Amino acid sequence: MNYTTQMDAARKGMMTKEMKQAAASDALSPQELMAEIAAGRAVIPANKNHKNLIPKAIGKGLTTKINVNLGISEDCSNFDNEIDKVKTAVTMKADAIMDLSCYGKTQEFRQLIVETSGAMLGTVPIYDAIGYFDKNLTDITAAEFLRIVEVHARDGVDFMTIHAGINRETARRFKKSGRLTNIVSRGGSLLFAWMEQTGNENPFYEHYDKILDIFEKYDVTISLGDACRPGCINDATDAAQIEELIVLGELTKRAWDRNVQVMIEGPGHMALNEITANMLLMKKLCHGAPLYVLGPITTDIAPGYDHITSAIGGALAAASGADFLCYVTPAEHLCLPDMDDMKEGIIAARIAAHSGDIAKGIRGATDIDYKMSTARKNLDWEGMFELALDPVKPRRYRKSSQPEHEDSCTMCGKLCAVRTMNSVLSGKKVELKEDDCHAN
Known part of the structure; x- marks a missing residue:
C-alpha cells in the first residue's frame, strides 16, 4: 500500500519509519503518535527530499518543540556565519531551523542547510520571491508566487509559512480595526501591499488548492501564517486577528481533505491574562491542529531583553496548549542576532518549552x-x-568563584542548607565557626 504524506499513511494505518523515529525520541508510542497524526492533532514535517532528516513530531501529547530563525539578508549576507549558527543550534538541541533568507543566493544557502542539517527546515517563500525573480513586489504574478513555493518544496523544505488567511475580506476588517501597530508580519505586510496595489486577491488564498497540490506531492507541512498577529499588547485579540483565525480554521480542513499536515501560527505580542484564552480559541477554531507560536511577548518595553518576555509568554502558551515555540533573541526588534544572541534565545525557548511540558503533564517531563x-x-x-x-x-x-569547601559554594559556604541537612540527617555534628555567621 502506497501513501502520499505522513497523514495519508497514518489514516491508512501504515507505520512509517518517520513515525517510529519521532516516537522513539518523544513521549508517545508509535501507535499513539500515528493516531494523533491521522486526526491532525500532530505532525511530522518530513519533506521526501530531505534525505538526512532526523524526524520530530509536533502536537498533542508530545514535548514542546522549539524553532530557531536565521538566514541571510542584504545587510548580513555571510554564508559561513549563518551555517555556523545552524550547526550550533542543532548542537544546542533546537528541533527546527527556519531559514528567513531574503537576499542574494538564497537557494544555494537553503540547499546547503538541507545537506548539512538533520533538523526540520522551515521557510517563508514570499520572503524569497522578490530576490528570486528580481522584480518589484507588484510586478510578481500569482503564478510566480506559486512557483517559488514549489522551488522551496523541491529543495527539501519540511514546513512552510503560507499567509493564506489574509484575504481581501480579512484586509477589509483590518483597515477598520484602528490598530496601533498595523500589520507587523513581514509576509503579511507584503501580501497586504500586493493586494492593495494590484486589486487582486491574495494568491495563496485564491490558489490554495494548487498550494496543496505541491505540499501533497513533496509531503510539506503547511504552517498557516498569522499575518494579523498583534505587534503590541494593545492590538491583541482584536477583530482582525480573530477574522484571520476563522479563515485559518477553514483552510485547515481543506488541507486535511488532501492529507496535507497543518500547523497554525499564533500571536505575537499579548498580555499574560489573554494567552490561555487565545491558545484555547486557536485550538477550537482550528480543530485541534498543532499551534506554532512566536512568544507571545508579554510587554512592549523590553528591547534587548525580549528573549525573557518571550520565554514568560511561551511558558504559559505551552502550558495552555501550544506545541511549537519560535525562539526570540535579545536582538528582536533591533537587528539580526549574532551567535551569542542566538544562544540566549535558544536557552530561553527551551526553558519555556520544558516549563510548559511540566505544567501540561507531558509523560516523563x-x-x-x-x-x-x-x-x-x-x-x-x-x-x-x-x-x-x-x-x-x-x-x-x-x-x-571557588569555595573553601568543595561541597559548598561561595554564596553560603558552611551555611549551605543542603550541606547542613545532609550532616544532621546522617548523624554528624554541625560545627560552624563564629566568623561564618557574621553575615547574618
Missing part, C-alpha cells in the same frame, strides 16, 4: 528535574552540570 534535585541533594556538582539545559554557563560560574 519531570524525570530530568528529579535527577537534578537528586544531584543537588548530593552536592554532585558535575552531575548538576551534565543535567543542566546549558552545561557551559554553570560550569563557568563555578570555576570563576
Whole structure:
C-alpha cells in the first residue's frame, strides 16, 4: 500500500519509519503518535527530499518543540556565519531551523542547510520571491508566487509559512480595526501591499488548492501564517486577528481533505491574562491542529531583553496548549542576532518549552528535574552540570568563584542548607565557626 504524506499513511494505518523515529525520541508510542497524526492533532514535517532528516513530531501529547530563525539578508549576507549558527543550534538541541533568507543566493544557502542539517527546515517563500525573480513586489504574478513555493518544496523544505488567511475580506476588517501597530508580519505586510496595489486577491488564498497540490506531492507541512498577529499588547485579540483565525480554521480542513499536515501560527505580542484564552480559541477554531507560536511577548518595553518576555509568554502558551515555540533573541526588534544572541534565545525557548511540558503533564517531563534535585541533594556538582539545559554557563560560574569547601559554594559556604541537612540527617555534628555567621 502506497501513501502520499505522513497523514495519508497514518489514516491508512501504515507505520512509517518517520513515525517510529519521532516516537522513539518523544513521549508517545508509535501507535499513539500515528493516531494523533491521522486526526491532525500532530505532525511530522518530513519533506521526501530531505534525505538526512532526523524526524520530530509536533502536537498533542508530545514535548514542546522549539524553532530557531536565521538566514541571510542584504545587510548580513555571510554564508559561513549563518551555517555556523545552524550547526550550533542543532548542537544546542533546537528541533527546527527556519531559514528567513531574503537576499542574494538564497537557494544555494537553503540547499546547503538541507545537506548539512538533520533538523526540520522551515521557510517563508514570499520572503524569497522578490530576490528570486528580481522584480518589484507588484510586478510578481500569482503564478510566480506559486512557483517559488514549489522551488522551496523541491529543495527539501519540511514546513512552510503560507499567509493564506489574509484575504481581501480579512484586509477589509483590518483597515477598520484602528490598530496601533498595523500589520507587523513581514509576509503579511507584503501580501497586504500586493493586494492593495494590484486589486487582486491574495494568491495563496485564491490558489490554495494548487498550494496543496505541491505540499501533497513533496509531503510539506503547511504552517498557516498569522499575518494579523498583534505587534503590541494593545492590538491583541482584536477583530482582525480573530477574522484571520476563522479563515485559518477553514483552510485547515481543506488541507486535511488532501492529507496535507497543518500547523497554525499564533500571536505575537499579548498580555499574560489573554494567552490561555487565545491558545484555547486557536485550538477550537482550528480543530485541534498543532499551534506554532512566536512568544507571545508579554510587554512592549523590553528591547534587548525580549528573549525573557518571550520565554514568560511561551511558558504559559505551552502550558495552555501550544506545541511549537519560535525562539526570540535579545536582538528582536533591533537587528539580526549574532551567535551569542542566538544562544540566549535558544536557552530561553527551551526553558519555556520544558516549563510548559511540566505544567501540561507531558509523560516523563519531570524525570530530568528529579535527577537534578537528586544531584543537588548530593552536592554532585558535575552531575548538576551534565543535567543542566546549558552545561557551559554553570560550569563557568563555578570555576570563576571557588569555595573553601568543595561541597559548598561561595554564596553560603558552611551555611549551605543542603550541606547542613545532609550532616544532621546522617548523624554528624554541625560545627560552624563564629566568623561564618557574621553575615547574618
